[in-house]
Amino acid sequence: MEPSRLRADDVTLAYDGRVVSQGLDLAVPDGSFTVIVGPNACGKSTLLRGLARLLRPAAGQVVLDCRSVAELRTKEVARQVGLLPQTAVAPDGITVADLVARGRYPHQDLFRRDAAADRAAVAAALAATGTEELAQRPVDELSGGQRQRVWVAMALAQETPLLLLDEPTTYLDIAHQIELLDLFARLNDEGATLVAVLHDLNHAARYATHLVVMKDGAVVASGAPQEIVTADLIEEVFGLPSVVIDDPLTGRPLVVPHSASTRRSSPPERSAEAPRVP
Amino acid sequence: MSAVRTALPLAAATVALAVVALMLGDYPLTVPQVLTALTGTSGFESTMVLEWRLPRVTAAILFGAALAISGALFQTLTRNPLGSPDLIGFATGSYTGVIVVTVVLGTSVVTTTAGALLGGLGTAILVYLLAYRRGVQGFRLIVVGIGVTAMLHALNTWLLLRAQEEVAMGAAIWGTGSLSLTSWSDVVPAVGVLLVTAPLVVWASRPLRQLELGDDAAAAHGVRVEPTRLAIIGLGILLTALVTAATGPIAFVALAAPQVAKRLWTGAGIPLVHSALTGAFLLLGADLLAQYVPAQPVPVGVVTVVLGGLYLLGVLIREARRA
Known part of the structure; x- marks a missing residue:
């Protein structure tokens, strides 16, 4: 059994009493690029929302470092687990640098903030995503591919060892999809543990180190793509x-x-x- | 800091307008006279400026700022320029509260204040609960708020028609919204309570910037989304209710000031400091218009309703063109 900091233990996930997944177990291997695939409405995004504690399980628990995330302070979790959400909104007129800097929130509070660490984290996030030249541009003016890289930069500025990605390549053309997936693969090589929900099976099989296949709210198969697909x-x-x-x-x-x-x-x-x- | 650079002219304009307000009156003063009077050393002129005119100017600045911050909080949370506390029913609810206590208990400062606060908060809770479905979304809050406002208007009219004439007159005068508070003893309690809310506004500003990014991103950054949103809504209601209790409903400032402020600065979203300064300037200016432009002074609420109507028309025309 590989070590895993982030696990779902026997979780039941439901929206408004409608059960999507029941008694689901999932362990995210440390250092893996875990990709979850499955048909529409199979519960893969719901599972990711559960892992990101955007959705509180109706039963069971999501465990981070052997503790239930329900018992942890939200900011404490946010320093360990980042998320690239599907629906994020850029405030009117915000520049790329300002938006990326908002990812520093869990490391700051009203009276304490390490300006040097914030600057370094934002600079590193811009560099990793190749968006340094865009830093002073308003986000409204960017193309879809550039914008998605900026959202990734915001998630990177959070400096979390675990990063969850909810359908990060949707609405991008094939070149931008590959560019983004290459970026994720590089982050993974550098030590980050990634969990992504992807639609494209072939992208999943190419990039995942650990593939999770879901159907009707249950995990049907998981393991290295070469072994299970x-x-x-x-x-x-x-x-x-x-x-x-x-x-x-x-x-x-x-x-x-x-x-x-x-x-x-x-x-x-x-x-x-x-x-x-x- | 570009934020400071763009806020300074606004602050200077407000101070200049305040000096003008202190000059005007039955006994006009020059700028040097006002400045001397402010030091308290010029006898009658000092009494006039410090005791008669300054309370009203102070009230206009602080109440304008409070209304504008309230509007900025709501417009940010609802992501909608129409998401303002006066449009979504809180001022109307305060009015309902005042009419009810006036009819039942008679008019006094305490009952009016209590009625306005309870009416505003009660309306807010009603709107929030009616709009709640797995969390509160901006658009639903506005639509529900407008519906509740319409019903409360009908209720207010019915209550006034049934009330005794002098009671109805008293409530109706309050209902126009006026800054004609004459002395510090009326202004100081309201100002004191508003200053207590200032640290809350400072606290709210950071999670507010996270909620702008959408609920998922805010939650991913460690914001407890629904409790935080509820707290910020509560703060916005408190600011509006405190001002409304002191003056009666004053429309338009909460609606327009944040949008004007947004155009005056270069940063992202709706700036709280700029909104507050803009609101102070607008309410002070509207009060000067109300006092000196018509042949007889009118309540400032009348002026802001007229300006607000024009502004709303402008917004609707622009939206219609875009659509």
Whole structure:
């Protein structure tokens, strides 16, 4: 069993009494890039909200460093666990540097603030995300890709060893998606533990060191992508027949879905052995 | 600090307007006369400036600042330029409270103050509960508030129609909103309570900047979102209710001052200090208009309602063009 600072122990997650997940267990391995995938409404974002303590479990507990997060002070948790939310709002007219600096909140209070540490953290976050040249620009004027990098910078300025990412690549074009995922991979290499909810299976399989597959609020499979991603699993979880091949660039699993046209032209293919690409 | 640089002209303008206000009256004074009178060494002129005119000017500045901060808190929380305590029912609720206590207990400073506070707070709790659904969102708060305001207006009219004539007159005079407090003994208690709320405003400013980012980001940064929002709403209501209890409902300042302040500075969101200075300037200016422009002085609430109506029209036209 790998050590994990952040765990969900037998949690039941519900919105307004509607249960999304019941008795769910999940351990985030320390130092991993954990990616949660699954069909729409499978409860993956709900699970992330539970881990980020945006949603209080109806039963069970989320545990950080062997203590229930419900018992910890919110600022204490915020110094350990950061979050890139799906819906964040940039105040009118705010500059990139000011917005990123707001991520320092858990390290400050009314009378005590370490200005030098704040400046250093903001500078490091801007550098890591390649947004230094944007520092004095108003956030309203940025493109979607730049803006998302700025939100990541705000989360980085929080300087938490654990970072949760809720669908960070949604609405970005493919180049910006890869750029952002590369950034996450680099942060992970540098020691951060990341948990991301992603929609794209192939991105998940390429970048995750630990993949969690969910369906109907339950974890169906978890482990290294190379070990768990199979055509059977994809069909079971998504109801979609596919062929799983080796990604020619990384050797990771690559899911090639069937569609109506491929089924018509080559129906027997689906059960055939996945073709190997050298 | 760009914040200080942009706040200084506002502060200077307010001070200049205050000096003008101290010059004007049945017995006009020059600037040097006002300054000498302020030192307390010029006999009758000192009495006139320090005892008669300064209380009203002080009240205008502090009440204007308090209303504007209240408006800034609400507009930030609701993310809406119309999310102002006067539009979402608190002033109307205060009026209801005053009418009820006047009808039941008769008019006195204590009953009026208590009625305004209880009416405002009661309305606030009603609006908050009606708008609550897994936390409170800005837009729902405004819509519910406008609905509750309409109902309270009807209730107020009904209460006034049923009340005895002199009682109704007393309540109606209060209902126009006036700064014609004449002495320090009327102004000092209200000012004292407002100054006590100042540290609360300082406290609220930091989590307020986090709530601007959205509930999820604020929570991720360690803000306890719903209790904090409730506390800030409570603070905004308290500021409005304290002023309303002292003066009667004064519209427009809470609505417009934060938006004017926002255009006067370069930073993000709605600035609290700039809002307070703008509110002080606006209420002081409106009170001067109310006293000296019409043939007979009118309550400042009448002037702010007229200005507020024009401002609201402007906002609606701009929104309509954009849509």
